[in-house]
Amino acid sequence: xxxxxxxxxxxxxxxxxxxxxxxxxxxxxxxxxxxxxxxxxxxxxxxxxxxxxxxxxxxxxxxxxxxxxxxxxxxxxxxxxxxxxxxxxxxxxxxxxxxxxxxxxxxxxxxxxxxxxxxxxxxxxxxxxxxxxxxxxxxxxxxxxxxxxxxxxxxxxxxxxxxxxxxxxxxxxxxxxxxxxxxxxxxxxxxxxxxxxxxxxxxxxxxxxxxxxxxxxxxxxxxxxxxxxxxxxxxxxxxxxxxxxxxxxxxxxxxxxxxxxxxxxxxxxxxxxxxxxxxxxxxxxxxxxxxxxxxxxxxxxxxxxxxxxxxxxxxxxxxxxxxxxxxxxxxxxxxxxxxxxxxxxxxxxxxxxxxxxxxxxxxxxxxxxx
Numbered sequence: 001x002x003x004x005x006x007x008x009x010x011x012x013x014x015x016x017x018x019x020x021x022x023x024x025x026x027x028x029x030x031x032x033x034x035x036x037x038x039x040x041x042x043x044x045x046x047x048x049x050x051x052x053x054x055x056x057x058x059x060x061x062x063x064x065x066x067x068x069x070x071x072x073x074x075x076x077x078x079x080x081x082x083x084x085x086x087x088x089x090x091x092x093x094x095x096x097x098x099x100x101x102x103x104x105x106x107x108x109x110x111x112x113x114x115x116x117x118x119x120x121x122x123x124x125x126x127x128x129x130x131x132x133x134x135x136x137x138x139x140x141x142x143x144x145x146x147x148x149x150x151x152x153x154x155x156x157x158x159x160x161x162x163x164x165x166x167x168x169x170x171x172x173x174x175x176x177x178x179x180x181x182x183x184x185x186x187x188x189x190x191x192x193x194x195x196x197x198x199x200x201x202x203x204x205x206x207x208x209x210x211x212x213x214x215x216x217x218x219x220x221x222x223x224x225x226x227x228x229x230x231x232x233x234x235x236x237x238x239x240x241x242x243x244x245x246x247x248x249x250x251x252x253x254x255x256x257x258x259x260x261x262x263x264x265x266x267x268x269x270x271x272x273x274x275x276x277x278x279x280x281x282x283x284x285x286x287x288x289x290x291x292x293x294x295x296x297x298x299x300x301x302x303x304x305x306x307x308x309x310x311x312x313x314x315x316x317x318x319x320x321x322x323x324x325x326x327x328x329x330x331x332x333x334x335x336x337x338x339x340x341x342x343x344x345x346x347x348x349x350x351x352x353x354x355x356x357x358x359x360x361x362x363x364x365x366x367x368x369x370x
Contacts, residue, residue, distance in 0.1 A: 181297040186264035188215035194225040198248035202239025210257040231315045240357035256322045258289045284321035312354035328366035338366040
């Protein structure tokens with residue numbers, strides 16, 4: 001095909017020139033200004049006088065059209081204009097042929113269409129492959145979860161040597177778990193007495209006492225006896241006021257007996273004196289100071305982690321009843337609770353305290369409970 005000549009000047013908004021030749025095929029013709037050029041039918045149809053087609057270099061006399069065969073057209077043509085794709089030899093909407101008025105090489109629009117269509121197909125394939133990959137990954141995750149859920153316990157789930165767990169005894173930083181204290185609901189009902197006598201502590205009226213432990217509790221009578229002796233001999237105990245002295249005996253007459261018993265046995269002993277302990281608390285009944293094994297081992301929430309203080313409260317409170325003291329209540333916020341206060345039911349603003357006297361031998365009293 002002979003090279004095209006430059007197009008004539010544009011006529012924005014003017015009437016179309018006389019055209020010859022069959023529609024869709026540019027034939028050499030003499031334009032109205034006497035300049036040769038292509039006169040393809042349809043280039044002056046409505047829609048082709050839009051902005052951009054009258055820019056310099058597109059239909060000015062003596063200006064060559066853009067080189068549409070340059071590699072830059074893979075992305076965008078120079079000047080920011082993309083050659084419009086041709087669809088079956090015509091522009092979208094059926095307006096004109098697929099060639100530009102600037103004399104582009106015939107057939108280039110078809111090549112661009114093929115490139116654009118190939119790009120669209122590539123993007124579509126990418127989207128399909130991405131969706132497929134997501135579906136496969138989700139399927140693998142669900143399948144792995146089902147395998148893990150129904151895998152037998154003995155089946156290995158990881159490779160390599162297993163590391164010791166943090167709660168295993170082999171871990172030097174882990175604290176060994178302690179078994180809960182043994183607290184049977186009922187013991188044998190028979191009591192074992194310490195077979196030795198103790199020394200006298202304090203000055204004042206002598207109070208003789210015995211110490212016994214119910215059978216079946218897995219508690220050492222010797223250890224329990226040692227705890228009771230230590231509490232009654234403490235300088236903050238009942239001997240601090242100079243009114244009483246204590247001596248443990250293993251036979252003969254006595255003023256009271258301290259017994260460590262199971263919750264069920266405590267209920268039976270205290271129930272005979274009209275008291276309800278419900279397997280939870282201690283009591284003083286007749287000449288018996290009955291210590292509930294459950295409280296002795298599990299303490300109370302106020303004395304958590306302080307077994308010595310709670311043991312002192314238990315013995316001093318129940319022995320105080322044997323000495324003639326009734327219940328008291330808190331004397332004021334922040335002050336030590338009286339040992340005769342029922343601290344298991346609340347401190348009422350006071351601080352915990354298991355001794356009848358302080359370190360200066362002052363009696364820690366409070367208002368009497370009527």
